[in-house]
Amino acid sequence: MPGLSFTLPHWLYWVGLIAFPAIAMILARRPRPRQNTYSTPLGYMILVTGGIIGLHRFYVKNLLGLVFIPIFIFVLFANGQQQDARTTASTLINQIRSAERTIEREEPRVAEAEANLPQLRADLEAAEAEDDTLNQRRAERSLSRAEQTLETGRERLEEARTVLQEIGPVAEAAQDKRAFWDNAAGYALYLILLMLLIDAALLPGLIRRANAEIPPEEPSPVEEALAEYEAEEEGPKHDSQYAENWIDRLSLFCGEFVSYWAVIAVFVYYYEVIARYVFNSPTNWAHEAMYLMFGMQYLIAGSYAMLTETHVRVDVFYAPWSRKRKAWVDLLTSIFFFIFAGTLLVTSYIFAMDAIAVPSGNSLVSDWARGEIGLIEMFASFGMAQWTDPNIRWGEISFNEWEVPLWPMKWVMVIGALLLVLQGISKLGKDIREIARGN
Structure with missing residues (x-):
């Protein structure tokens, strides 16, 4: 499944906040045509923004847009299955890694304990033969710790190997499932994109046919009533x-x-x-x-x-x-x-x-705001570097x-x-x- 890594640039964010409303206000002030028709630019905008679910087809009242919906739903379903499989695989892989770390840690400890065990037993027998109580107790404690380490290590190794044996195939199955649904979602998305490319070429013709089928427009009863209401003296005020x-x-x-x-x-x-x-x-x-x-x-x-x-x-009394x-x-x-x-x-x-x-601001404006330079000095030293240098933070x-x-x-x-x-x-x-x- 392809991914998106687009991050909105800061300059584009600010330009969009200024340019989009300005363009929209100009378009909103254009005189309305006497009869509404389908627009090719608007059709392409709908294709780009909502074509993935067939909205461009619905715009021209073409029911073939319904073909996009089940494919889009399948993409969502496949992505959901892929995410579930990824979560399962991630959990199982973490368990496998934990088991592998346990084996790496415990195997040297068990081997060392097994190697030291004969010597510890010999030390205990020598202390018992010499009737040395202090050394005997020390040898017993060392032998007990070695045997405990050996027993615990063997238990942990057995558990870790069991985990590897049982969970390994399940993790591989989860990864295979994730890959399957990821590929399925990708193929479905590529199919939608192919259909969009075809529709991009067909859209002008669809717009022409839709405009040819528009009957002569007559004011609807709702529009007539609204016009009469706005004509009344007590109608809503325009801004x-x-x-x-x-x-x-x-x-x-x-x-x-x-x-x-x-x-x-x-x-x-x-x-x-x-x-x-x-x-x-x-x-x-x-x-x-x-x-x-x-x-x-x-x-x-x-x-x-x-x-x-x-x-x-609340204007109960004021109104x-x-x-x-x-x-x-x-x-x-x-x-x-x-x-x-x-x-x-x-x-x-x-x-x-x-x-x-x-304090992190190193621009001239920041220096002025901190009182380090005067207003006149700031304007005198200002240049394009203050806007273009990536190392300058305002x-x-x-x-x-x-x-x-x-x-x-x-x-x-x-x-x-x-x-x-x-x-x-x-x-x-x-x-x-x-x-x-x-x-």
Whole structure:
């Protein structure tokens, strides 16, 4: 069974977090076609990401995609059998190695005890003949220890040889079983890959035929009802309707930007599942990459949630109040908000500076954060080597094998806290204007 040894480069991680949302936002703003059709690029993307279970065939409503599913299930089953056999073989091999070490250790001891036994008996007989009580007791103890060593060693050797005799064939059978299922899973996977190559050549034709079979599109009753509902005055507000100033627009942009990170998680966790259960090659970066990404998403989206009022709150008494009364309450409670947001901003800045100034950091930025050089000197000495030299470490890194830098995440905490403070200022201005209107 082939394995996967891909480790996500740090630079690709950061480029993906920036480039993917930017591209997705551009694509999302494209005008929708009057009639939905099947897309060849989308078909190839589905083939690459989900073709292993035939999703590209299902995309064009082709039931031949069902052929992929039993083969994929067989791959999972074969991998499960291979893992069970590997566990069994590993346990048995450890027992065999323990038995071999026992034989290597006990055989010299038994041989030495057998060689010394006649001399010890002769020493005991000589001590008894001379009626030397002290030497007699010493000889008896030496003889007893030698006989005990001989008896124990023979028992251990017998047990170890029994283990080798009984477990050896079982271990070989387990290894043969592991090899069989490993080869079976590999052949099934190669069959899927061959089918995918064939479908990659056939996909444009499948897309054309699927588009030719699309009937003229008419609005469904659900779409008509949704359009009528959105046209009503009390319908849900679009996000753009919340923006009244540049702070609101910034919060909306940042919220939309990081929302596309959830799509990245789908692809990464899909890759992790396939790598783990199909190729038996679990990654050492997928979980941590997504864990850190969602932490940054939570912080950046805080101002968006505050602007659109999508955060969870209990408003049993607040909801029926007038706008002016709500503005007064928001104005009074904003004191507690700014205490929280200000504390978050200050502590995040301290965490971010500490992450840059770690003793292991040898970059100019780390020297500046530790106070060893000034800001002007840092900018004057900065060069491409600070980015390209692999021996330069900017700051704190994770402790696992991936060793991704952690200091950028902590600076994202600062950005998220700053956005939250700015959105609080925007909300404060709106409340004051609402109170001034007197409505």
